[in-house]
Amino acid sequence: MKAIILSKKGNVNQLKYTELPLPSIREGEVLVETKAIGINPIDLKTRNGKGVYTMLQNEDPIILGWELSGIVKKTCSEKFNEGDEVFGLVNFPGHGKTYAEFVACSANNLAKKPEEISHFEAAATSLAALTAYQALVYLAKLKSHHKILIHAASGGVGHFAIQIAKHIGAYVAGTSSIENRKFVLSLGANKHLDYKTDALEKEQKDYDIVLDTIGGQNIDRSIPLIKKGGILISIPSGMNNSVTEKASRNGIEGMKFTVQSNENDINVIAGYLQQGNLKPHISKVFNFEAIEKAHTQIASGHTVGKIIVNL
Ligand SMILES: NC(=O)c1ccc[n+]([C@@H]2O[C@H](COP(=O)([O-])OP(=O)(O)OC[C@H]3O[C@@H](n4cnc5c(N)ncnc54)[C@H](OP(=O)(O)O)[C@@H]3O)[C@@H](O)[C@H]2O)c1
Incomplete structure (x- = not known):
């Protein structure tokens, strides 16, 4: 699969495109084919050696990213079936690894994406x-x-x-x-x-x-x-x-305060999206190949609503 790894802490040039084996899943986890990811200031802080970098520094490879929306491809959890469309905040604070075509994560981090909500909108409405x-x-x-x-x-x-x-x-x-x-x-x-x-x-x-x-x-x-x-x-x-x-x-x-991945809360957010109580504003969508542009946009400090990366 294609993934973006952080070769060492530093500027956007440290984000490297690479091929990695598909992640394996354990009991309670699902493998999600990523359709959209959200980019947040924490991605840049961590890339620069701040944020949650100290939690990740001994991991190899480091893959940034915590917000995603996608499709369940394999499951070791009764919560989701193959083909379910899901979204959520993956393993925060921790190693989320969503800058990748496939992501292994706890089913408890995810909620079913409401049908009428796009993958872009769902990924935007996570962290x-x-x-x-x-x-x-x-x-x-x-x-x-x-x-x-x-x-x-x-x-x-x-x-x-x-x-x-x-x-x-x-x-x-x-x-x-x-x-x-x-x-x-x-x-x-x-x-x-x-x-x-x-x-x-x-x-x-x-x-x-x-x-x-x-x-x-x-x-x-x-x-x-x-x-x-x-x-x-x-x-x-x-x-x-x-x-x-x-x-x-x-x-x-x-x-x-630090946000936490939470099963109950992501389900509440899914309900808000479905009922129209919460609407993400997506000001820009970038291709996966243009991750550096997405980071530069967030670094401006003047992003309106959310920006999304399309896979
Ligand atoms: N603790 C946690 O768990 C947690 C979770 C999420 C985010 N955060 C942190 O919270 C902060 C905000 O995150 P975010 O995703 O909302 O950032 P963001 O989307 O990048 O915020 C951009 C917005 O900030 C406005 N802005 C810039 N300077 C401002 C100022 N001095 N006063 C008021 N508004 C100003 C800009 O409006 P104008 O263009 O009009 O200036 C722009 O629309 C970041 O530091 C992030 O790391 C922490």
Whole structure:
């Protein structure tokens, strides 16, 4: 099978196309023929030796990628039959290996792809959608009477977080540049705040929850907006070690968080997709042969919604 391996940590030139034997599967696993994969900032961080690189550094070969949609070709699990169309977040945090034509993974990482949803859409609605869901539902315990501010609301995680928060019934504000204002409001946000202006500093200081997807100074700009007893959830890795201390000094709860592959949650996401409660926005599709262009797009920091790689 064709696969892309990471020869050593570094820039996009370290991603090498290669031929590998088909992966074997064990009890509880399925072999999936990949139709589409999603690319996320964690792919680039790990490629650069950050992210989850330390978990993978002794593996040979290292194959990046965690989001996929495809067709079950072999099964050692009662959950799926050969020919089932599935999608999900593979083995995160760990070695996902989805930059490949075939992927061996735990059946528990996957849900059946709703028929009316394309492989592109399903792959797009895995890592970032689960991140938004787990952060808002389990950490924030978001309810309809809450007021939440979602940063990078036009990005992968943010555009799903807006939709999930609106589905729960909360009041939602989202940040992006003015270029993405219309997009953020089209997702259902009650209010848009342009992070390049002083809109955040002028905003009312009565938020119950802030979802920080940026880190660094964004944490300092966000803390004053949160009510005493409120919650700040910060998800970028490596940039936010002091978030809990900074938050508690201001009478709020600061939380760091890492998304996890989870059987129940990916089934909830599949239900949301089927019912139309969650719609991925795919701004670009790249061919498998153009993975470096997909990485360069994510590295811009200005991706709208999700980008997908087609196999
Ligand atoms: N902890 C976890 O488990 C976990 C899971 C998923 C993601 N993450 C992390 O969360 C972060 C966001 O991921 P993502 O996939 O959503 O990223 P993304 O899709 O690349 O985010 C791009 C978006 O960010 C907006 N943006 C850029 N700078 C901004 C700023 N200062 N304020 C507000 N918006 C800004 C851009 O809008 P404009 O073009 O309008 O500027 C763009 O639409 C990454 O660091 C990622 O690694 C962590």
